[in-house]
Amino acid sequence: MAQVKLFGNLRNYAVSPQVDIPGADIAAILQSLFESNPGLYDALLEDGKIRPYYRIMINGRDIELADGIHTQVNEIDQIAIFPPIAGGQQ
């Protein structure tokens, strides 16, 4: 099972900041995640799509640079989900 890590205020909607979730790709992982943490659905999605400024990474690489929510996930992968973040930038 892949390890899913939640950051920022997403932790407020989950039982734990870090959970092991089954799934063959990111879409399946999210589906499982929402089943065990229903509050995350509205926090993360808007009209069925990931909200602007929210980032999902797999092993430190943004899924946008891979296959998006169809990015394949392996057993020991680490998935990180970030809400909008800002600091020291323009």
Added chain:
Amino acid sequence: MEGWTGKILDIDLSSRTIVEKSLDMEMGRLYLGGRGLGARLLWDLVGPQVDPLSPENVLIFATGPLTASGVQTSNRFSVSTKSPLTGTVMDANSGGWWGMQFKRCGYDALIVRGKAEKATLIEITPEGTALKDAANLWGKGVFATTAALGQNNNKRNVLCIGPAGENLSRLAAIMNDRERALARGGPGAVMGSKNLKAIVVEGSQKNRPADRENFKFMLYETGKLIKASPLTSQALPEFGTAVVMNVVNEIGALPTRNFQQSQFENADKISGESLADSILVKNQACWACPISCTRISRTKKGEGEGPEYETAWSFGAMCGVDDLEAIFEANMACNDNGLDTISVGSTIGCAMELAERGLVDTELRFGRADLLVETVHDIALRRGLGAEMADGSYRFAEKYGAPELSMSAKKLEMPAYDPRAMQGQGLLFATSNRGGCHMRGNMLGPEVLALPRLIDRFAYQTKAGIVANHQNTSAVVDSLVLCKFTNLAVSVEFFARLLSAVSGMDFKSDDLMKVGERTWNIERLYNLREGFSKTDDTLPNRLLEEPIAEGPSQGHTVHLAPMLEEYYQFRGWDENGVPTLKKKTELSLDFI
């Protein structure tokens, strides 16, 4: 006052003369204020080879045409000088209330020259400007000095140095409103070298807009944009900047133990999330700011501002420390002594590696949270090993035969991003005019957070234009002078419309971007005149030659040479990084 007051206060501490001069409005139009105006004035006032700690150096405190207008975040100001740490042109930028109050005194800028015979303070009130004896304050910390001089956020504001500046530490900051900092590059030492302890301001004038109706409309629209952006209405108010810690760590870009690693195993313990769950008391805003990113924290040792991301990193991962209380207390010690937290933490991290390699005899080791506060005091007071650390990591490491272990660019300690994991950031650090600095166009946005859109952080072709544009934009914001966080929600076009409404002059976004590019180029020309060259546009060997050993950024180094070549071309400079005559003419810099 419609944007500019048209007046500059010029004080010579040697002759004790105080003169009001006119601001050349053509200069105002070309450079605006803040950093841009500071760089232009510095070009004229501080020639080549001036010792930064001599009376011939100057301090230029500058506001911008939007300062004190009521535009969101229009509280900021800058100080420009020749840096005693780097020898480059230097400006540092601060928030709080002092800048607003200084503008209310009726001046666009204050130039301080010479050297007072003994400890002195400057007091500017509606009754006039006076030089007063400050002997009873010399030796006092920033907190005690600020209180003694009657700090009252909205009415009377204190800017001062602490023991670090008095002892001419090249890492010394100038502090305002107790805990805001003009930190990088050692401006506090310049102030200390002039025997100038404090500048107190009480003003009464207003920066009224020329086009009141348009201004009200633009103010309202700007407020709506800031409120609508989750970055400025949620992320920053809720968690502050330290929320960046985990994402930078996740991608393998968090410099750890003096950049020996790029992930810190306990990053979450020193993150914004952990801060919110532990020592955080509340958030706080500067004058006219709706974003409210400042953290107020408390431990048994006291309550105060911070820690920000950079400070949580510099005393945290950089030193192998995961104790948030110790980090906050080191931050408070820096604030009270008047020290740059990035440079101090990084210098301590450098000392820790030197110690572990057996090159320096000290108890400092990675993870020694218990030694942080004491070491900060040692640096401020030039005590023991602190006397050598007080001049920054490069001079310290060089003394012990290992200058390559100073994680600095142009001797300014680099901030909390490993450029091997973010190629554009590497180009930024190497080319920044004031040295290793992220605030001149941070590539965190495009390379990590997809702001405005995501680019591959490992790619090193075609990064030059993005970096240069970010640098120019940062110079615009620094010259207006506004907080860069507004730029997360508000475009340069909006800034142009705000400026037009306040000043009654017609500014377009292209005009502002030209100001930014002009500022960048005059800074570059200043450094070239000082003897800097293409060989100084570089990074430590560790980042160029040693691949990251493990983690998501494993195997990467900074591909600087091809990026630099592309960058010079994009900038319109020759192959040695010198602005061409064509570029100088385009930017009205052909007088140089």
